[in-house]
Amino acid sequence: MYFDSFADFIAMGGHGLYVWLAYSIALAVVIFNVLTPILRKKQFMVEYQRRLKREQRLGEVNKAESPE
Amino acid sequence: MGKLLPWFAVVTVLLLTCGVIWGLAFAPEDYQQGNSFRIIYIHVPSAILAQSCYMLMAIAGAISLIWKMKVADMVAKSCAPIGASLAVLALATGAIWGKPTWGTWWVWDARLTSMLILLFLYIGVYTLHSAIENEITAGKAGAVLSLVGMVNIPIIKYSVEWWNTLHQGSTFTVTERPKMEPEMWIPLLIMVLGFYCFFSVVLMLRTRIEILQRERRSGWVRELVEAR
Numbered sequence: 001m002y003f004d005s006f007a008d009f010i011a012m013g014g015h016g017l018y019v020w021l022a023y024s025i026a027l028a029v030v031i032f033n034v035l036t037p038i039l040r041k042k043q044f045m046v047e048y049q050r051r052l053k054r055e056q057r058l059g060e061v062n063k064a065e066s067p068e
Numbered sequence: 069m070g071k072l073l074p075w076f077a078v079v080t081v082l083l084l085t086c087g088v089i090w091g092l093a094f095a096p097e098d099y100q101q102g103n104s105f106r107i108i109y110i111h112v113p114s115a116i117l118a119q120s121c122y123m124l125m126a127i128a129g130a131i132s133l134i135w136k137m138k139v140a141d142m143v144a145k146s147c148a149p150i151g152a153s154l155a156v157l158a159l160a161t162g163a164i165w166g167k168p169t170w171g172t173w174w175v176w177d178a179r180l181t182s183m184l185i186l187l188f189l190y191i192g193v194y195t196l197h198s199a200i201e202n203e204i205t206a207g208k209a210g211a212v213l214s215l216v217g218m219v220n221i222p223i224i225k226y227s228v229e230w231w232n233t234l235h236q237g238s239t240f241t242v243t244e245r246p247k248m249e250p251e252m253w254i255p256l257l258i259m260v261l262g263f264y265c266f267f268s269v270v271l272m273l274r275t276r277i278e279i280l281q282r283e284r285r286s287g288w289v290r291e292l293v294e295a296r
Contacts, residue, residue, distance in 0.1 A: 037276070052294065
């Protein structure tokens with residue numbers, strides 16, 4: 001470990017604000033890139049399942065109405 | 069692609085964790101810049117990746133233009149937002165690093181300006197892809213813009229040699245050993261590799277959902293949704 005104490009590590013020799021700001025932006029970019037495709041997939045699945053259910057319901061109604 | 073993804077994800081997490089801990093806590097400080105130089109471990113990888121991602125986007129765009137390959141177009145489309153976020157990261161970390169080192173957040177010099185143009189190119193390609201309703205037209209427009217923007221890539225690379233600039237030269241070159249100590253550049257190399265793996269993971273994730281959306285009318289997508 002390069003630093004003597006944890007407080008030294010946080011302070012980064014007076015440059016703590018710059019270093020930690022840069023690393024938090026990096027973390028935000030990582031989270032953004034991982035989360036957006038996952039959320040998009042979830043949304044796609046929910047919408048698709050809703051459509052399937054609606055189609056199923058419509059199919060049943062049509063069957064009940066048509067005299068056979 | 070689906071089987072490779074978890075492996076890439078594991079390797080990404082390992083490389084990035086190792087690189088960040090090494091870079092932040094174990095690498096020695098720079099004798100001139102002190103600890104602010106630790107920003108290098110995200111600045112350099114994100115800048116390299118922003119450019120690699122652009123080249124991939126342009127090549128994929130060219131493939132989709134010439135051979136009409138649908139997957140290539142989807143890859144190109146997925147590259148745009150990832151690349152934009154990497155360009156933002158490179159610019160932001162550069163500005164944060166510039167403040168204690170050069171005394172300013174921003175200068176209009178060649179390297180910084182060409183990198184800003186790269187970000188605008190990404191935003192342009194992304195906008196074309198999402199604003200044009202017809203997928204084929206959107207793909208063509210995005211591909212043409214990304215190919216035209218390729219001229220910017222060598223400009224970024226050689227900007228520090230062609231013009232006087234505040235920005236320092238490259239850390240890594242193919243022919244020479246890095247001028248830094250190994251304790252400094254080995255974690256940097258790990259971070260660059262980690263960013264490449266990270267990029268492939270998120271690109272795969274994005275391309276997969278893009279395929280699902282475009283193939284939503286085909287039978288296999290229906291089966292996939294029903295199976296859940």
